[in-house]
Amino acid sequence: MPELPEVQTTVNQIAPRLVARTITAFESLWAKNATPSAPAVRRGVVGRSVRAVSRRAKYVVVELNDGGWMLVHLRMSGRLEWHDPAADEPARHIRAAWTLDNGDRLLFCDARKFGRIVYTRSLDSVTTRLGVEPLSDEFTVERLAALLAARSRFLKPLLLDQSLIAGIGNIYADESLHAAGLHPLTRSDRIGPAGVAALHSAIQSALRQGLAHNGASIDWVYPGGEMQQHFAAYGRDGQACARCGDTIIALRVGQRGTHICPTCQPAPRGPRRGKRRSNNSQERACAASPAS
Ligand SMILES: [Zn+2]
Structure with a gap:
């Protein structure tokens, strides 16, 4: 899309x-x-x-x-x-x-x-139902911080919610979360000031990079852009993370295909994670549970 x-x-x-x-x-x-x-x-x-x-x-x-x-x-x-x-x-x-x-x-x-x-x-x-434009002056770190703190939602579906931030879809959500080092199932109210600042910067950088490359031609319906040659996470499952060398993996988050580096984007820790097994496939099964 x-x-x-x-x-x-x-x-x-x-x-x-x-x-x-x-x-x-x-x-x-x-x-x-x-x-x-x-x-x-x-x-x-x-x-x-x-x-x-x-x-x-x-x-x-x-x-x-x-x-x-x-x-x-x-x-x-x-x-x-x-x-x-x-x-x-x-x-x-x-x-x-x-x-x-x-x-x-x-x-x-x-x-x-x-x-x-x-x-x-x-x-x-x-x-009127659309959220803030992420490349506008209104999209400040403070505004993002307030928007995240007011909810306790998983980050990926929150970023895709057009009533909160408008214009981000699956590609730029994955790219932003990877650049910010945040797992898509991190709760929005638990990422802290440094995480908010990193996410704000990552969202704007990912979108500006997309614009600079005329968007992504990821399928036959949108020809012309070259952003797909610069993806760090999206669609790169099985390939090495450019930052750490670990292998990018694919998950499903809220019915959406999602791509993360398990090293750069560690799974969130929380009360429910206490029973987590060391087995990697178990962790991925947890991470793939439906998002709220
Ligand atoms: Zn990595």
């Missing part, structure tokens, strides 16, 4: 050709992805020009000149790309298309059909 760096890269790619153009047509080839409905999206966008294109959390946000907003969430496999009349092969899995006044066509391709196109007059109605 595209995360903050991949969505921001998409924004960077489409904005120059989209801003200041007028949308002359909207075709829906999969009406279920449109909110409130495909006709409502068409009525909202056709005839309007694009004032700006930006990102909020994992949404591409298109600001229209009449005060309306169109948001696109790529979800699992969505992708925004320009129609290329000279392409050898036509784009596949087209679910929607916008035609512009200069003839350009922006395509929404989405093999798995989980992506969403939202038209709204109130941006807040969509974004």
Whole structure:
């Protein structure tokens, strides 16, 4: 799934050709992805020009000149790309298309059909439930500390909770926790000031690194980025940790594939860990228990 760096890269790619153009047509080839409905999206966008294109959390946000907003969430496999009349092969899995006044066509391709196109007059109605932007000035160490201390949740599912911190998904959660030396099943209220500072720095570094490499092309749905060549943990199970040489292992945390270095990210100690056996497979079974 595209995360903050991949969505921001998409924004960077489409904005120059989209801003200041007028949308002359909207075709829906999969009406279920449109909110409130495909006709409502068409009525909202056709005839309007694009004032700006930006990102909020994992949404591409298109600001229209009449005060309306169109948001696109790529979800699992969505992708925004320009129609290329000279392409050898036509784009596949087209679910929607916008035609512009200069003839350009922006395509929404989405093999798995989980992506969403939202038209709204109130941006807040969509974004009010979203947490802090992790690369914004509002995301301070103090704010992260308060956010972690107010809960007693496992770190990995907390980082994936878009209502707390917006834009982090599986890749950048694993990369952040590895860089911070924190196990994904550490309780958020037990990591201490040094751990909070390390996590804050690691989240921002991982996202900035992702942005610098135009995101990660980890599967066929998101081409172009090179972040996957710089992963320290994500998807590297069986390979050596670049920091300590131990072998990266895969766990499941809250139904999500998770990758850690067992040396750099030791399992949390706590009352329930008293019965822990020295056997490594037992420890991994504990670590793989469902997250709350
Ligand atoms: Zn390591």
